[in-house]
Amino acid sequence: MKRRARVFGHDITLDEIHPGTYFSLDSDRVVKGLMEGVEPGFHETVEKDDIIVAGRNFGMGSGRESGTWAMKFAGIDCVIVESFSRYMFRNCINNGIWPIEVEGILEMVEEGDMLEIDPDKGLLVLESGEEVSFKRFPHWMVNIIKSSTL
Amino acid sequence: MSTLPERILGGEEGEYVVAEVHRVMLHDGNAPLIFDDMEDEGIWDPDRVTSVVDHFCPPSTVERAGFVKKLREFVKDKGISDHVEFQGICHQLMCEGRSLPGEIVAGIDSHSTTYGAVGAFGVGFGASDTVEILKTGKTWFKVPETIKVDILKGGSGTDIALAMLREIEYHGNYRSLEFNDEAGLDMDARLTICNMAAETGAKAALFPPDECTSEYLSEFGIKQHRSYTTSDPERCVDVISISVDDPLAAVPHKPYNVKTVSSIEGKTIDQVFIGSCASGRISDLRDAVEVLKGRKVHPDIRLLVTPASNRILNEALKEDLIGPLIKAGAVILNPSCGPCPGIDKGLLAEGETCITTQNRNYPGRMGPGEVFIANSKVCAQSAIDGVISLPGGVDET
Numbered sequence: 021m022k023r024r025a026r027v028f029g030h031d032i033t034l035d036e037i038h039p040g041t042y043f044s045l046d047s048d049r050v051v052k053g054l055m056e057g058v059e060p061g062f063h064e065t066v067e068k069d070d071i072i073v074a075g076r077n078f079g080m081g082s083g084r085e086s087g088t089w090a091m092k093f094a095g096i097d098c099v100i101v102e103s104f105s106r107y108m109f110r111n112c113i114n115n116g117i118w119p120i121e122v123e124g125i126l127e128m129v130e131e132g133d134m135l136e137i138d139p140d141k142g143l144l145v146l147e148s149g150e151e152v153s154f155k156r157f158p159h160w161m162v163n164i165i166k167s168s169t170l
Numbered sequence: 171m172s173t174l175p176e177r178i179l180g181g182e183e184g185e186y187v188v189a190e191v192h193r194v195m196l197h198d199g200n201a202p203l204i205f206d207d208m209e210d211e212g213i214w215d216p217d218r219v220t221s222v223v224d225h226f227c228p229p230s231t232v233e234r235a236g237f238v239k240k241l242r243e244f245v246k247d248k249g250i251s252d253h254v255e256f257q258g259i260c261h262q263l264m265c266e267g268r269s270l271p272g273e274i275v276a277g278i279d280s281h282s283t284t285y286g287a288v289g290a291f292g293v294g295f296g297a298s299d300t301v302e303i304l305k306t307g308k309t310w311f312k313v314p315e316t317i318k319v320d321i322l323k324g325g326s327g328t329d330i331a332l333a334m335l336r337e338i339e340y341h342g343n344y345r346s347l348e349f350n351d352e353a354g355l356d357m358d359a360r361l362t363i364c365n366m367a368a369e370t371g372a373k374a375a376l377f378p379p380d381e382c383t384s385e386y387l388s389e390f391g392i393k394q395h396r397s398y399t400t401s402d403p404e405r406c407v408d409v410i411s412i413s414v415d416d417p418l419a420a421v422p423h424k425p426y427n428v429k430t431v432s433s434i435e436g437k438t439i440d441q442v443f444i445g446s447c448a449s450g451r452i453s454d455l456r457d458a459v460e461v462l463k464g465r466k467v468h469p470d471i472r473l474l475v476t477p478a479s480n481r482i483l484n485e486a487l488k489e490d491l492i493g494p495l496i497k498a499g500a501v502i503l504n505p506s507c508g509p510c511p512g513i514d515k516g517l518l519a520e521g522e523t524c525i526t527t528q529n530r531n532y533p534g535r536m537g538p539g540e541v542f543i544a545n546s547k548v549c550a551q552s553a554i555d556g557v558i559s560l561p562g563g564v565d566e567t
Contacts, residue, residue, distance in 0.1 A: 031340070031424065033532040035534050035535050036532065036533055036534060039534045040513045040534075041513070044233065045202055045203075045237075046233075057533055077340050077343065077371070080340060080343075080371060081530060081532055082511070083278075083280040085200065085296040085297040085298060089203070105343060106343060106344055107280055110295070111296040111298065114299060
């Protein structure tokens with residue numbers, strides 16, 4: 021399946037991915053905060069199965085899991101970045117979102133590119149058809165991601 | 171020779187291990203995310219859990235009042251005895267006799283690195299990891315690499331922390347910091363440094379226990395604690411030296427965008443906030459009073475001051491630090507997170523600027539405005555002048 025890339029830059033903080041004012045248990049409210057600190061109105065254009073692509077330190081700062089929930093509620097199950105903050109990495113795993121790290125990803129992908137991803141094989145296919153491999157996850161981590169719960 | 175994380179977590183650097191935690195900290199800002207998952211679950215050891223209400227403190231919306239109510243019910247239902255409501259910021263309370271050297275203390279918050287000031291392996295988790303820890307008392311770790319930080323010359327904790335951020339930037343991610351204190355810092359400075367170590371991305375930040383640790387813990391009736399030796403320096407991935415000469419400031423929008431205060435003097439501000447889990451301790455309040463006593467806050471400025479805990483507020487009352495702040499025109503907020511996380515009272519309006527002793531200045535952190543971070547004296551002087559300014563020349567800070 022080809023999936024649309026939504027591209028962000030380096031050092032996107034959790035406070036931008038999900039500003040504290042959107043902290044709530046109401047899923048409609050939570051999803052409205054998604055990326056609101058970096059791209060206001062993102063929640064109106066994001067579609068299920070879009071892939072978020074970003075540079076280094078994605079999710080730096082706060083560990084508030086509501087940011088990961090916002091992605092999950094928006095139907096996102098894959099994030100490809102150069103590097104994750106520790107909190108974002110763990111929170112993605114626990115919420116059934118593949119936290120994939122690819123060095124130099126921002127040079128390979130542009131907004132709206134259609135990507136194919138196979139986390140089990142560690143394979144990403146770019147818009148151009150070029151194949152990029154990434155490190156596969158340990159078996160136990162895959163189990164957590166796939167069961168989407170601990 | 172091993173590293174500290176290897177000894178504390180039990181495994182080799184880079185290895186995934188499962189380790190038992192000694193204590194868990196929950197707070198009202200993140201705990202609501204675990205209630206559903208914990209509904210039918212027991213807690214592995216309710217006596218090892220501390221629950222704190224400090225974010226919605228007291229709650230300002232009906233929804234948040236509901237979160238706090240649910241947390242109270244959760245605590246009763248699960249048999250958690252240590253529930254602390256409206257008494258201070260969780261990280262300060264966790265360091266008031268609840269965390270001990272060598273322990274693994276898991277907090278549902280990214281600033282849990284603070285507990286390293288008292289020698290604990292304080293480490294933060296999101297909500298779903300915390301659920302697993304509450305159920306089983308353990309979790310998985312990747313044993314991190316260690317960066318050794320030699321602190322050669324003192325200054326305020328905020329300045330040392332900012333100097334550290336200038337050096338390490340975000341490269342503490344997935345690593346542990348270990349401090350070698352050659353400057354003879356007090357516990358307040360250590361708490362600030364370990365708190366702001368979170369902004370490097372560090373998993374943990376440790377001051378190996380020494381006399382300063384023992385003396386501080388004895389204030390809470392803790393007469394004996396574990397001791398441990400430092401990491402093998404040869405095994406550290408990096409060794410950096412910190413020495414502070416001039417007061418520093420983090421400028422928008424990253425805590426590691428650090429400049430000297432003198433290079434940004436004269437910048438117009440709207441709000442000054444002295445508080446948060448990064449500071450708001452007795453030494454920060456003493457510093458603020460030293461500058462503000464007998465002076466007046468600039469008419470265009472609002473100065474908000476939040477002691478980090480009731481214990482500190484009490485101490486400040488005893489030392490007559492609160493009266494002079496009020497006389498100068500400060501607003502004293504109750505011990506709580508306050509405006510720092512952009513959730514509670516004291517947010518900025520569009521286009522406004524704040525200088526603060528807090529730990530983060532990310533976009534949107536305190537509302538839509540801009541945030542500068544500096545030490546308490548610089549914040550106090552800026553409150554008087556209405557612009558960012560140094561108190562009485564560089565030497566005094």
